[in-house]
Amino acid sequence: MNSRHILVTLALAGTGGLASATVVNQSITEAEVLAAQRGWCQALVDISQTFEKSGQPAAKALAEKVIDGAYGYQMGAVLFKPTLTVAPQTFRTTRAGALAYFVGGDSNFPKDTGFALKGWTKCESKNAAVFIAGDSASTMGNVMITGKDGKVTTVDKTWKFVKDDAGKLRIVLHHSSLPFTGS
């Protein structure tokens, strides 16, 4: 058994041989969703700081760990539209495409300069809505990321999470975009 499971054994008075009920609840909670969002934000800052201190190879190694731990690429694909990608490589449904977006350095994705290498110092998520149903939880809202110069970039962001067999939330859908400015 693992962290996936909220397992409760309730003592029931007077049940004779059936003295207790085992309760397993795998539902995704709002607290788990908020923690996963904070984890994504922290990972972005961590990769940026690692790049500053230790260079791209170290940042890349960390990004691989983050992608493997927080996204669901091992499920076959992730529906990932990063903020700054351009056609014909807008959608990053493969792990390689996600990695290239975050840390660059992949000649198969020549326009990628490494979004996570841009010196981010802070990242916060503010949900407009959270929807939990069936086997997934979805969120929509803003993420505010702060650069070295203190300037805050706000993006519109949608995530869908599922819980894997180990009880960990994984991103299976991620659409990020710059706000429409009306011009």
Place this chain on the structure above:
Amino acid sequence: MNSRHILVTLALAGTGGLASATVVNQSITEAEVLAAQRGWCQALVDISQTFEKSGQPAAKALAEKVIDGAYGYQMGAVLFKPTLTVAPQTFRTTRAGALAYFVGGDSNFPKDTGFALKGWTKCESKNAAVFIAGDSASTMGNVMITGKDGKVTTVDKTWKFVKDDAGKLRIVLHHSSLPFTGS
């Protein structure tokens, strides 16, 4: 919107235009499962009492209401193995088969004498285990029903519930059996 939805609007300080998060959570809770089990038990006693007081047609009318409100036959089928059915009509995957089991009087199910008409005065459920995951909640344990003479009949019972669009739990699987006695 309806009772399905635990809808919470959280005031978030300092979020400017994004002043609150709408949270919709459709996950099935253990409390909902226990309430549905109590509801099933109460319905069994109610049908019995209605039969005693008002006869089979009234009991049948109530049973139809109970089946339509608590089971999922409108979804196409229910996996229902009642306690006392015999081959070749053991499994009651249709509404008509369930109704015949509970109140009898259907020539298509000639061996049915009406399980819910047997004067039950009390019914209790004791779970060995409750498992909530994805879009369903399943339970396994005993149900103890008390007859007019005070004798308690214990059955082994498994239920699977899903939540319908109106937020109501519905039984989509129900396997009931007399305990094996070792002989």
Place this chain on the structure above:
Amino acid sequence: MNSRHILVTLALAGTGGLASATVVNQSITEAEVLAAQRGWCQALVDISQTFEKSGQPAAKALAEKVIDGAYGYQMGAVLFKPTLTVAPQTFRTTRAGALAYFVGGDSNFPKDTGFALKGWTKCESKNAAVFIAGDSASTMGNVMITGKDGKVTTVDKTWKFVKDDAGKLRIVLHHSSLPFTGS
């Protein structure tokens, strides 16, 4: 029973009393997803054409019908980030917000001029990826819409669909954005 259910009764030779198996399969199919996407596109063009021919009130009446039939607002909220909304009304988690976006005319959403009233003549969806799992299906890709002047606007679009009790796919998440242009 309704269109939700792929219900198959298989004749099994030699099974005696258990002569057939009822099969109910509520899984979302890729064909259903593609049909729902085509339906969304057609509705956009239909609202535009209705506006041209019959004016805003008629277009609004049609848009209400489309929203009520194709989105999941009755579930409590929809995670909807339309292409052209601006802060602080970027996210349209309510039915009123969606309607205002499509046909304007709502003083509570003063910047909305009616996206569906812009004379669209054609709409096509091209998926980068489709992911079906559990109780939902998600898609990510481009939607190309053609204006009166023949100019094609391409947007990056993510949808998540669930199947309601009547067997109809409903949009519960919709994130649309103009492509990042690199500038």
Place this chain on the structure above:
Amino acid sequence: MNSRHILVTLALAGTGGLASATVVNQSITEAEVLAAQRGWCQALVDISQTFEKSGQPAAKALAEKVIDGAYGYQMGAVLFKPTLTVAPQTFRTTRAGALAYFVGGDSNFPKDTGFALKGWTKCESKNAAVFIAGDSASTMGNVMITGKDGKVTTVDKTWKFVKDDAGKLRIVLHHSSLPFTGS
């Protein structure tokens, strides 16, 4: 990626940079359900044959492998009511309880003599109904098992399966009972 995923890449004519759609479909199919049922039956016969040829320790080792591969005990609990268990140990929500039921030899379950050691030579499943929805598939029907003497024992059986991260169906609910005989 693994066997879980029906992954299809569709060539789409004339889509320019978006030349293909990745389709991942994790829905449980009826064919997978039938294969899992055949697998359970085969495992029962295999354990019996292993016991005949190689004794209880070998049969136990195989049973452990079968339980770990086909049931979901690692998820926290399985709702398992075997055919022949008696109170107060009717329900086998733990791996140890399942193993004791199949091969005996566990002093914590003194009444277990090893259901899978009884010389079964054949096992067949005939469904009354199969219901696939959300993240699970459920079946209800008969299983017919043939003993050394050629005598066939028929049981009423309900299974609920979910798909694990590796794409394998696992039994999370199993209720088996001898048919009510009307006496």
